Amino acid sequence: MDDDLPGELAERIRRRGGAATIYDIAELAGVNPSTVSRALSKPGRISKKTEERIRLAADRLDFQFNPMARALPTGRSHTIGLMVADITNPVIFGIVRGAEHTAAAAGYTLVIAESQESGEAEAEAVSRLLPSVDGLILATTRLADERILRVAERKPVILINRQVDGVVGVLPAVEQGVSDLVAHLADLGHRSIAYLSGPETSWISRRRWEAMLDAAERLGLAVVEIGPHTPTIDGGREALRRVQASRATAVIAFNDLMAIGLIQASAAAGIHVPDELSIAGFDDIFGSELIVPALTTVRAQLQLAGERAVGKVLEALGDATEPVSDDPLATTLVVRGSTGRAARS
């Protein structure tokens, strides 16, 4: 900050903790505060000359808008909320990063909250968050449709990996990835496949299962659903007994964490993957290529999903620079070591 300012002004700003206001600028530039406001946030509304003078004064004072003061009359906090089920789930990474960057680029702040996989905690977090955000992104939410709709009445809501009529969703092309994966397993000679489903309330888990049913029917395979499970490594570990009981030669887990858990449990039980059991997952998280055998998985474009979700919020707020695509996000089958030829059974 410039140091030789009119003494009284400098003093006043210092007392206020170093933050200058448009009133300070107005005084320094010899104009009315409203003119400062216009010069700084309505480019062109004010004459070039005055605007320049105000800009200069603002710079001299290191001016930054007070976001709260700004939010009060406009009702816009320039903040977007992102609810996730579990921050420590690597799936979230990409979403968060994508969302954070597009938000920052548009001058918005991203607030992240965690529901810990609990519908109640999520509902509470949502209502805590709602008053202070302009829009809300629910990633893999556990909320009931009806609740989501109620929230969507008050503020723009965007869903990731969940479809609810009347609410905008950012969705992956589930069928494509699943049918690639099932075809891959069929090629390897598997005739009986188990699906380890995720939480009951997970829309995307059910969706994957339905896509699997379709694919299996087309290819004449037997499939069974085992579950529900918590979508964690432990959830996958605990599924081993029921997987064995099913006699399936290949398992598709709801996500990579569960697949990793199942691989670990299999190793512990002396079951060789993939010779005795093929295992695949979804998401291609960090860690999937580290584990041995490396995990065959269906990769989703998480970062892009985060970017789009924010883009959709901005669109709903009328603050978007360019239209955001509605196409489902392509998914890719990543074949690694955890799937192999079916054991003769």
Added chain:
Amino acid sequence: MDDDLPGELAERIRRRGGAATIYDIAELAGVNPSTVSRALSKPGRISKKTEERIRLAADRLDFQFNPMARALPTGRSHTIGLMVADITNPVIFGIVRGAEHTAAAAGYTLVIAESQESGEAEAEAVSRLLPSVDGLILATTRLADERILRVAERKPVILINRQVDGVVGVLPAVEQGVSDLVAHLADLGHRSIAYLSGPETSWISRRRWEAMLDAAERLGLAVVEIGPHTPTIDGGREALRRVQASRATAVIAFNDLMAIGLIQASAAAGIHVPDELSIAGFDDIFGSELIVPALTTVRAQLQLAGERAVGKVLEALGDATEPVSDDPLATTLVVRGSTGRAARS
């Protein structure tokens, strides 16, 4: 929300988007808005009876404070900022989770921003964030001391994994973990150890190196520092050549990500870990026990660090419930498969 309200009131609230204000409550309860404000945020200031009546009215209207309106006169946004270098680094998980929960428990909202390991981006993010938060946590910041001090003049700043005189820091007991690790390697017969340092601006990297020097001196070992590197898997991969050139039989990497990269590069180069080269890291991130061989590492209490950091901010804001400990956070050596007996060289 209660449905049979005085028509005019209901209408007004609906027009405003369903959010009730203290003025609505005041009208419904037949008191002055200031009384509502006191009843709801200064328990005891108002008579039991009136307070109860106001509470009831507030419930009927589903009242929630408008955080922006509240923040304006008080200057408190009830928001805490958390700057991290890289969201996709699993180290961050624990910190974020710990921070988010204690923040939420205290009625604060956590805002996360990413600097992408760049000092400039970080400086910009900090100044963007600063006006809207009550306090700031800088986790593994890349900012210069002097800049940190300038920020700390305006708002409470807490550092994680960094020490700057005059600024509160949450620090691990570096020496303990490092000396355990070095002793472990010495026990295995290693006489020459390399340290893969992290970014130049990383205080904690230098700190680990210094602790290593101490430990090595005590035990009469040879140590060399190789670096700096970007603290990522790729950073670790790229270090292999220089590691080999150093003829060290064991490597301590600045963090697990780099250690994992080095293990991968070694495998690709046909170097057997741990028989030909022992590798260890820091942090015990997700993935460290998945890789083969599983990584020997020094575990830090990240979640606790996040909790403490928020606790310290609350303390500085005079909003703490109980004092937060200042002890360094204990670190634990986790021995896994990536370290073994030194190869005869």
Added chain:
DNA sequence: AACGATCTGGCAATCGGTTGCCGAATGCAC
């Protein structure tokens, strides 16, 4: 030169809370 259109900048109300100050009501002791 007169006139209407467009620009520019000021005035003042407003967003939804908080809080210092004050007077009225209440409580208590005597």
Added chain:
DNA sequence: GTGCATTCGGCAACCGATTGCCAGATCGTT
């Protein structure tokens, strides 16, 4: 019943921006 301290609740200013409205200045046109 009086005196005094305390409790309770209202009034109004204030936080820092935004914005509708308006008047004066400036411009181009005929």
